[in-house]
Amino acid sequence: xxxxxxxxxxxxxxxxxxxxxxxxxxxxxxxxxxxxxxxxxxxxxxxxxxxxxxxxxxxxxxxxxxxxxxxxxxxxxxxxxxxxxxxxxxxxxxxxxxxxxxxxxxxxxxxxxxxxxxxxxxxxxxxxxxxxxxxxxxxxxxxxxxxxxxxxxxxxxxxxxxxxxxxxxxxxxxx
Amino acid sequence: xxxxxxxxxxxxxxxxxxxxxxxxxxxxxxxxxxxxxxxxxxxxxxxxxxxxxxxxxxxxxxxxxxxxxxxxxxxxxxxxxxxxxxxxxxxxxxxxxxxxxxxxxxxxxxxxxxxxxxxxxxxxxxxxxxxxxxxxxxxxxxxxxxxxxxxxxxxxxxxxxxxxxxxxxxxxxxxxxxxxxxxxxxxxxxxxxxxxxxxxxxxxxxxxxxxxxxxxxxxxxxxxxxxxxxxxxxxxxxxxxxxxxxxxxxxxxxxxxxxxxxxxxxxxxxxxxxxxxxxxxxxxxxxxxxxxxxxxxxxxxxxxxxxxxxxxxxxxxxxxxxxxxxxxxxxxxxxxxxxxxxxxxxxxxxxxxxxxxxxxxxxxxxxxxxxxxxxxxx
Numbered sequence: 323x324x325x326x327x328x329x330x331x332x333x334x335x336x337x338x339x340x341x342x343x344x345x346x347x348x349x350x351x352x353x354x355x356x357x358x359x360x361x362x363x364x365x366x367x368x369x370x371x372x373x374x375x376x377x378x379x380x381x382x383x384x385x386x387x388x389x390x391x392x393x394x395x396x397x398x399x400x401x402x403x404x405x406x407x408x409x410x411x412x413x414x415x416x417x418x419x420x421x422x423x424x425x426x427x428x429x430x431x432x433x434x435x436x437x438x439x440x441x442x443x444x445x446x447x448x449x450x451x452x453x454x455x456x457x458x459x460x461x462x463x464x465x466x467x468x469x470x471x472x473x474x475x476x477x478x479x480x481x482x483x484x485x486x487x488x489x490x491x492x493x494x495x496x497x
Numbered sequence: 498x499x500x501x502x503x504x505x506x507x508x509x510x511x512x513x514x515x516x517x518x519x520x521x522x523x524x525x526x527x528x529x530x531x532x533x534x535x536x537x538x539x540x541x542x543x544x545x546x547x548x549x550x551x552x553x554x555x556x557x558x559x560x561x562x563x564x565x566x567x568x569x570x571x572x573x574x575x576x577x578x579x580x581x582x583x584x585x586x587x588x589x590x591x592x593x594x595x596x597x598x599x600x601x602x603x604x605x606x607x608x609x610x611x612x613x614x615x616x617x618x619x620x621x622x623x624x625x626x627x628x629x630x631x632x633x634x635x636x637x638x639x640x641x642x643x644x645x646x647x648x649x650x651x652x653x654x655x656x657x658x659x660x661x662x663x664x665x666x667x668x669x670x671x672x673x674x675x676x677x678x679x680x681x682x683x684x685x686x687x688x689x690x691x692x693x694x695x696x697x698x699x700x701x702x703x704x705x706x707x708x709x710x711x712x713x714x715x716x717x718x719x720x721x722x723x724x725x726x727x728x729x730x731x732x733x734x735x736x737x738x739x740x741x742x743x744x745x746x747x748x749x750x751x752x753x754x755x756x757x758x759x760x761x762x763x764x765x766x767x768x769x770x771x772x773x774x775x776x777x778x779x780x781x782x783x784x785x786x787x788x789x790x791x792x793x794x795x796x797x798x799x800x801x802x803x804x805x806x807x808x809x810x811x812x813x814x815x816x817x818x819x820x821x822x823x824x825x826x827x828x829x830x831x832x833x834x835x836x837x838x839x840x841x842x843x844x845x846x847x848x849x850x851x852x853x854x855x856x857x858x859x860x861x862x863x864x865x866x867x868x869x870x871x872x873x874x875x
Contacts, residue, residue, distance in 0.1 A: 354550060357632035358557055364765035367634045386506035394513050402546040404633040405666065405674055407524045408539060409517035416517070420510045452635075459518065460525055464681055464702055 338382040344493045349375055349396045357403050368475050370445070372396045374483045376415045377444055378490050380422030381431040393419025407460065414451040418444050434484060441483035445476035544669050547640070551672050554629040554640060562626075619733055620775040622656075623647055627767050628672070637680040637704055639663075639767060644671040652731050654773040660737035660761030661685065661725060662770055673772075677764050678738070679704045686729035687738055690722035698723070698738060698758065706739060708756040709747055717744060723758050733776050737761045 352375040360367040376396050380389035397415030401408045422444060430436055449472040456465040501508065524539055625647075629640030643649050645668050655662045655675045663677040676683050679700040687698045687708065694717065696708040711717070721741045727734030739760040747755040 354553055357550070357629055358554065360630045360632050361558075361627075362561075364630075367630075367632060387509045390506075390510045390513055394517070398517075399546070400633075402543055403550060404631045405543075405636050405638045405676075406633065407521055408542065409521040409524070413514055413517045413521075416510065416513050420506070424506070455521075456635075459521060462681075466702065468703070 338384075338494045340379070340382075340493060344490075345379075345392075348490065348493070349379075349392065350399070353396065353399045353403060356400065368478050369482050370448070370475070370479055371482065371486070372400050372411070373415065373418065373445065373448055373479060374441065374486050375490075376419050377422050377441060377483065378487050380419040381426035381437075381440065382490075382494065384423055384427040386420050386423040389419035389423030390416050391419070393417070393422075410452065410455050410460075413455055414448050417451055418448055421447070437483060437487055438480050441480040442476045445479040446472060449475065540667065543667060547667075547669050547672055547674075551628070551640075555642065558626065558628040558642075619773050621773075622771040623649070623774050625673075625770050625772055627675075627770060634704070635681075635702070637677040637683075637700065637764065638666065639675040639677060639770075641673050641675055641770060641772070642671070643772065644669045644673050646670050648774050649673045649772060650774075654732045654736075655770050656736060656773065657762050657767065657770055659763075660739065661732055662762050662764065662767055664731050665772065675770070678760065679706045679764055684729070685732055685738065686726040687723050688726040689717060689741070690724055692716045692721065695726050695728065696756075704764075706758045706760050708758060709750060709753055711754055711756060712752050713744075713746070713754050717741060717756065719743060733773065 349372065352371045356369075356371045359369065359371075376389075376393045379392045383389060383392075393415035394412050397411035397413070398408060400411045400415075404411075422440065425431075425440070431440065449467065453465065453467050456462045623643055625641040625643040627639050628642050631638040639662075641655075649665055649668045651665050651668055653665045655664060661678055663675045663680070663683060665673050666676040667674040677700070678685055678698065681700050681702050683700040685698045686695070688695050692714070694711065694714065697710050698706060698708055700706055708723075719741050723738040723741060725732035725734060725736040725738060739758040742757045742759040744754055744756050747753045
């Protein structure tokens with residue numbers, strides 16, 4: 323009996339797929355929740371649920387193009403609903419999606435420790451990108467970074483990312 | 498072709514970023530119409546998104562408020578009796594304060610009339626419920642459930658009973674977005690209540706409210722009330738904005754000071770608001786009736802102070818009169834012009850000999866003083 327061997331890259335082997343409903347409804351739901359959560363408790367505005375969803379889809383699909391497109395779409399929707407100039411979050415989350423997918427194809431992203439590190443690091447990266455866009459691109463001189471606050475935000479997003487990723491893991495297509 | 502294939506991921510990212518950068522550049526151009534901060538295309542996109550999101554927000558708000566009302570109506574009833582008692586006490590206090598304020602308002606009106614000052618009062622308002630927030634720390638905006646169909650227009654002032662919330666920014670058919678005064682792009686003309694110093698109030702990136710265009714002034718102290726000045730043509734004059742919380746030198750803009758203001762409204766917990774849809778040069782008929790009643794009461798009080806009373810203060814040893822005015826000291830050589838020489842009204846008899854005739858003999862004033870003096874010194 324001959325065993326047939328296919329030579330596939332790690333990315334092709336572990337690339338995850340999601341149903342269209344999950345692909346559309348989860349990002350929309352995340353943005354909606356982000357808009358509604360601070361109405362319950364204003365302190366929840368520190369969390370960035372769309373960021374967590376962007377990162378999850380990026381590292382799960384491991385396709386930079388898909389990650390970029392997903393991040394841009396989620397960010398643009400967030401901009402539309404938050405009253406900010408359209409493109410601020412779109413650009414930042416497009417970069418997050420691209421970087422997350424590129425990194426996800428090289429390391430094991432199923433591990434909770436890895437996910438925590440990724441969430442923490444990419445949250446800080448997003449804060450820096452938003453600073454660059456607001457301060458340099460839009461020329462808002464009053465915009466500045468409070469690093470302690472951004473570290474706190476990164477920690478909060480990391481704490482949020484773990485349960486959200488575990489929940490969304492169930493939505494992956496088994497192939 | 499190989500280049501495109503090899504770098505397709507990076508090229509896709511660059512294309513996406515470039516497209517959004519161009520879109521940003523188009524948006525940040527200074528708008529021609531101040532009432533429309535977004536261009537027509539951006540406004541259309543926002544309107545579509547808001548139209549799609551509004552039903553969800555309304556539903557969530559309805560569920561949340563329904564649960565809240567159920568809690569407050571059925572579970573929290575045990576506090577109602579105590580709360581009712583406190584409210585009645587508060588009402589009694591406010592009625593007393595209202596009388597004093599009405600007199601101040603009358604005086605203010607007289608002075609304004611003398612100066613020919615034109616002032617706009619809140620004419621009409623529309624109540625609205627907050628159904629959404631921006632969900633971002635960078636922008637402080639609210640979504641209300643009233644839109645252009647209800648008469649909303651951009652730049653209308655939004656208030657609560659406590660003070661100013663902000664102004665309308667984007668108005669859609671059934672909803673509108675409120676730019677809160679603590680948003681970094683917000684601004685309002687204000688005046689400090691006691692010093693009457695005019696200033697511009699701005700929001701900061703961290704969601705605070707501060708005045709940054711004033712130099713150091715020892716007269717400005719924490720606790721001073723900040724009111725709208727009316728100079729920005731958005732907020733009617735005299736609405737409470739907040740109180741001065743702290744004063745510190747502004748390190749970025751010397752020699753100016755950063756005066757931090759604590760908003761009168763808890764901007765994080767706004768549930769219901771009033772949108773000022775119209776102003777008028779005069780007070781409303783109801784308010785004018787109140788002022789007229791207060792004026793009549795004020796005149797009656799003045800007359801009662803000036804005319805001699807039938808009944809005097811009967812408190813033994815009282816040194817002051819009914820209205821706080823001290824009684825005059827007894828005179829050494831009384832005559833008919835001395836205070837207290839006239840008999841009280843209750844002692845006079847219609848048709849009796851006039852007091853003037855009696856006073857000519859020099860007996861009546863002394864006797865009358867002998868009668869009245871003990872009363873006056875009681």
